[in-house]
Amino acid sequence: MESSQNVIAGVGLADRPRKSRWPARMDLAQSLTGLVLGLFMWGHMFFVSSILLGKDAMWSITKLFEGYFFFDKAYPGMVSVIVGGIFLFVIVHAFLAMRKFPANYTQYRTFIGHRRLMAHEDTTLWWVQAITGFLLFFIAAAHLYQMLMHPGDIGPYESADRVWSGRWWPLYLVALFAVELHGGIGLYRLCVKWGWFEGKDANASRKRLKVLKWALTVFFVVLGLATLAAYMKIGYEHRDRVGERYTPAWVVPNPMEKAK
Amino acid sequence: MAETNNHRKLRFHILRYNPAQPGDEPRIQTYELEEAPGMTLFIALTELREKLDPSLQFDFVCRAGICGSCGMMINGRPSLACRTVTKDLEADISLAPLPVFELIGDLSVNTGKWMRGMSETLETWVHMPETQRDLKRIEEAMDPALAEEIYELDRCIECGCCVSSCGTARMREDFVGAVGLNKIARFRLDPRDKRTDADFYELVGDDNGVFGCMSLLACHDVCPKNLPLQTQIAFLRRKMVTTGIS
Ligand code: SF4
Ligand code: SF4
Ligand code: FES
Numbered sequence: 001m002e003s004s005q006n007v008i009a010g011v012g013l014a015d016r017p018r019k020s021r022w023p024a025r026m027d028l029a030q031s032l033t034g035l036v037l038g039l040f041m042w043g044h045m046f047f048v049s050s051i052l053l054g055k056d057a058m059w060s061i062t063k064l065f066e067g068y069f070f071f072d073k074a075y076p077g078m079v080s081v082i083v084g085g086i087f088l089f090v091i092v093h094a095f096l097a098m099r100k101f102p103a104n105y106t107q108y109r110t111f112i113g114h115r116r117l118m119a120h121e122d123t124t125l126w127w128v129q130a131i132t133g134f135l136l137f138f139i140a141a142a143h144l145y146q147m148l149m150h151p152g153d154i155g156p157y158e159s160a161d162r163v164w165s166g167r168w169w170p171l172y173l174v175a176l177f178a179v180e181l182h183g184g185i186g187l188y189r190l191c192v193k194w195g196w197f198e199g200k201d202a203n204a205s206r207k208r209l210k211v212l213k214w215a216l217t218v219f220f221v222v223l224g225l226a227t228l229a230a231y232m233k234i235g236y237e238h239r240d241r242v243g244e245r246y247t248p249a250w251v252v253p254n255p256m257e258k259a260k
Numbered sequence: 261m262a263e264t265n266n267h268r269k270l271r272f273h274i275l276r277y278n279p280a281q282p283g284d285e286p287r288i289q290t291y292e293l294e295e296a297p298g299m300t301l302f303i304a305l306t307e308l309r310e311k312l313d314p315s316l317q318f319d320f321v322c323r324a325g326i327c328g329s330c331g332m333m334i335n336g337r338p339s340l341a342c343r344t345v346t347k348d349l350e351a352d353i354s355l356a357p358l359p360v361f362e363l364i365g366d367l368s369v370n371t372g373k374w375m376r377g378m379s380e381t382l383e384t385w386v387h388m389p390e391t392q393r394d395l396k397r398i399e400e401a402m403d404p405a406l407a408e409e410i411y412e413l414d415r416c417i418e419c420g421c422c423v424s425s426c427g428t429a430r431m432r433e434d435f436v437g438a439v440g441l442n443k444i445a446r447f448r449l450d451p452r453d454k455r456t457d458a459d460f461y462e463l464v465g466d467d468n469g470v471f472g473c474m475s476l477l478a479c480h481d482v483c484p485k486n487l488p489l490q491t492q493i494a495f496l497r498r499k500m501v502t503t504g505i506s
Binding site for chain 2: 018019020021023024025026027028099100102103107110111114115117118119120122123126189192193194195198202206
């Protein structure tokens with residue numbers, strides 16, 4: 001603070017205790033974890049939707065993440081590591097984002113009234129973001145815990161059995177909408193918050209960003225619904241053989257065993 | 261002039277409440293008025309007061325969007341009454357005082373008190389070393405482009421619309437609002453102000469300052485002077501994060 005000592009006339013900034021650096025760190029961390037999670041969700045959706053290309057495609061993607069194509073043996077534990085990392089990001093992100101939620105009933109009432117009165121799109125979008133974020137506390141936790149503990153149960157039959165016979169589909173259905181709304185709005189807000197892609201005319205680029213945001217949300221929701229339907233169908237057809245693993249005909253030996 | 265709808269009957273639904281009067285309860289009162297060509301809310305309210313209800317309180321000074329005193333909630337959104345033309349509105353018009361600010365009575369609020377508090381917290385004046393404060397010396401000329409840039413941000417009339425539109429400001433009373441953040445951006449540009457980013461961090465580097473802003477952008481959308489609030493807040497956020505983590 002040596003510079004301000006002689007610079008600040010009148011009120012001596014230098015005499016005051018220095019402001020914490022944590023708000024800056026937390027703001028950045030909230031955005032960064034959000035960015036990583038948002039982009040991860042899009043990637044995740046593409047991997048999961050590989051089922052639409054057939055069981056073998058989805059199987060290959062799964063095994064890719066389990067390292068099968070590198071080590072000749074599948075190590076589902078690798079998935080757990082990724083899941084663990086994402087879990088950690090979710091926790092940090094949720095913790096930081098929570099600071100912005102209405103903190104008590106008065107604030108809650110105030111914001112609800114404000115939102116209704118203003119009917120301002122971005123303000124409403126934030127509310128949707130807050131509610132879906134809150135929902136995701138629970139949904140993501142349940143899903144991630146399952147994946148963390150049973151990383152080997154990902155596959156065309158394994159996942160489909162979970163969705164249908166394991167009755168996870170209602171959760172995934174809610175999760176789909178919550179995630180796509182939350183992530184889409186979040187990534188849009190990151191752009192305006194940090195001034196990315198702003199260009200010469202901020203209003204025009206914001207309008208464009210918003211169109212893009214909605215287009216992506218619709219795209220991912222449709223893709224997600226189709227994907228969920230595909231798993232439900234497979235799971236339904238496979239309901240009498242729950243627990244059976246899928247291995248493509250062309251794979252010998254079984255990847256869960258060491259290659260000879 | 262739009263001659264077509266100048267005989268509309270306008271219905272004003274105005275929030276009435278005088279906190280200074282013991283026992284007074286907030287209520288909505290409805291007044292009817294015939295629309296005149298080119299009528300603004302300023303004209304309408306003045307006519308209302310003259311013809312129908314002398315007790316109605318509201319503020320106007322310049323009637324030209326310059327002084328910022330006529331900010332109010334017009335159909336739920338903060339705006340300047342003197343710059344709002346009735347023909348742009350439905351026949352039913354609801355008026356309420358700006359929230360966040362202290363209510364004087366009916367549509368009149370004390371934005372000045374809030375603005376002063378904000379100015380004192382953020383020290384919104386040029387800070388220069390005493391040695392440079394020689395009032396007899398002619399000021400150094402400023403680069404016209406820079407002067408223009410500063411002027412752009414200096415157009416703020418402190419009407420308070422941005423604060424009233426801001427979900428954050430409504431939930432957290434110490435939030436400095438877009439008007440405050442814009443002022444920091446303005447003094448940051450000014451070469452006469454010798455404060456560094458570290459000094460500005462002391463002022464806005466927390467959740468009452470730039471990190472409290474949730475980028476709802478209502479401020480940007482309602483600002484009657486079309487100030488580039490979105491751009492300035494984003495810019496300030498980048499600067500303050502860099503300062504904060506370095
Ligand atoms: S920034 Fe705009 S809305 Fe806010 S006080 Fe200034 S002129 Fe009014
Ligand atoms: S961007 Fe939103 S939260 Fe930030 S000051 Fe403007 S209205 Fe308030
Ligand atoms: S009366 Fe001055 S801005 Fe409306």
